[in-house]
Amino acid sequence: MNDALRTRFVDIVGARNAAVTDDDVAPHLREWRGRWTGRAAAVLRPGATAEVARILELANRTGTAIVPQGGNTGLVGGQIPDGSGDAVIVSTARLDRIREIDTQADAITVEAGVVLAAIHDATEAHDRLFPLSLAAQGSCQIGGNLSTNAGGTGALAYGVARDQCLGLEVVLPDGSVLDGLSKLKKDNTGYDLRDLFIGAEGTLGIITAATLRLYPRPRGKAAAFLAVGSPEDALALFRRARAVAGTALTAYELMARMGVAFTLRHMPGMRDPLARAYPWYVLLEISSGRSLDDARALLDSIAETGFEHGLVLDGAIAESEAQRLALWQLREAMSESQIPEGGSIKHDISVPVSALPAFMAEAEKAILAIVPEARLCPFGHLGDGNLHYNVSQPVGWDRQAFLDLTDRITPVVYGLVRAHGGSISAEHGIGQMKRQELAATKSPVALDLMRRIKAAFDPNAIMNPGKVL
Ligand SMILES: Cc1cc2nc3c(=O)[nH]c(=O)nc-3n(C[C@H](O)[C@H](O)[C@H](O)COP(=O)(O)OP(=O)(O)OC[C@H]3O[C@@H](n4cnc5c(N)ncnc54)[C@H](O)[C@@H]3O)c2cc1C
Known part of the structure; x- marks a missing residue:
């Protein structure tokens, strides 16, 4: 990219909100495990939707590749540019305002750069739950969560990111703004454009804000770490747990001993909740709308039926909030603890x-x-x-x-x-990781439709080139 064009991009956000030197750009060019690295002409940090619109309008006119980046925690390389050095990274870090919390409509409207954990804090302060939950929640941003249609540990009861989204504001590749920040649960007015951007990994436009669905905050949460002999037994226990707790069963995570052993070995302060090793474990959580006692009673009943039917070999039930969080730390450290191995x-x-x-x-x-x-x-x-x-x-x-x-x-x-x-x-x-596999596994009809949608939204192919398709 020539200096004159770079300057035009930088002028949109102001020099303070742009990175162009190697040192400043570097943190945005590398995925946290070092698996993908790239180069970029600049990193821009717009502070408003109108600035994003101007960036995309200029990019579209000049054929400049745009790579949207949120918290840079994605695991398939979608947020990392290629090695050409011509792309502009648009970081959503400064789009970090909570625009509105509507407790009557059970909806929150946030800008794309709000960190997931900050949404949890804000909604808890209003006695509401935003259930999307993942180990990267201290860094990932809601724009990235929606663009990857993130799942996480709450999906069992509440669904994935798509299910939490009521409306979106999106800047399209030509710089126009699709204002779809609706709080409506029901809206059957033609094609669902919102859903196209969710999971699109930045290939159709830049999400700048979202209206999200809130839930009543559980009154009590109880968790148990149970040892099982096999995945079959874990599944049989899952069925029994569902029968006992219904939708109050809000997480059911499986872990092999190998991963637990790595975590105990490498993560400081972790303790094995059980006195001896078992081949498999499940971490299950009950969330009660009534009380902590109710949650614990349901959990006890699941553990009991598990022992009775020979499905549970051993177990530890968290006796306090600190113990519940410690069980989750064990699960959430599972990815990181594999690195030293x-x-x-x-x-x-x-x-x-x-x-x-x-x-x-x-x-x-x-x-x-x-x-x-x-x-x-x-x-x-x-x-x-x-x-x-x-x-x-x-x-x-x-x-x-x-x-x-x-x-x-x-x-x-x-x-x-x-x-x-x-x-x-x-x-x-x-991202860039599974492009070949997608091409090899998706039906030709589905792939053709995806390509036609991409061409209709982004005819100059400026949005996140080399990703997904
Ligand atoms: C320890 C760890 C645990 C994880 N656990 C889970 C898990 O349980 N479940 C799960 O689903 N994922 C998990 N992830 C993956 C990751 O956290 C998610 O994919 C997350 O949703 C990415 O958010 P981000 O803000 O970091 O996005 P980024 O990594 O910055 O970007 C991801 C993709 O979205 C695009 N994008 C980002 N923001 C926008 C925007 N505003 N508009 C358009 N496109 C955009 C990027 O171009 C890229 O293609 C985990 C990651 C880590 C490191």
């Missing part, structure tokens, strides 16, 4: 819940046939049929030599996912 081949997949045990048994057999000493580290949202099916390198292996086996291991995993009617991306998206 060397290379990890990762798959964010979903299959119908009923097919999970069969998928896991077949995947284990197939992967160990390729690398007998591989360390399997699956964990995730069992209640949603969504697993992070991660495979860590054998002890003593060279990291790169193991990662070079991705081309053999991943097709096997995705082949089984397909055979069980699943998805190769449950909640992280496509």
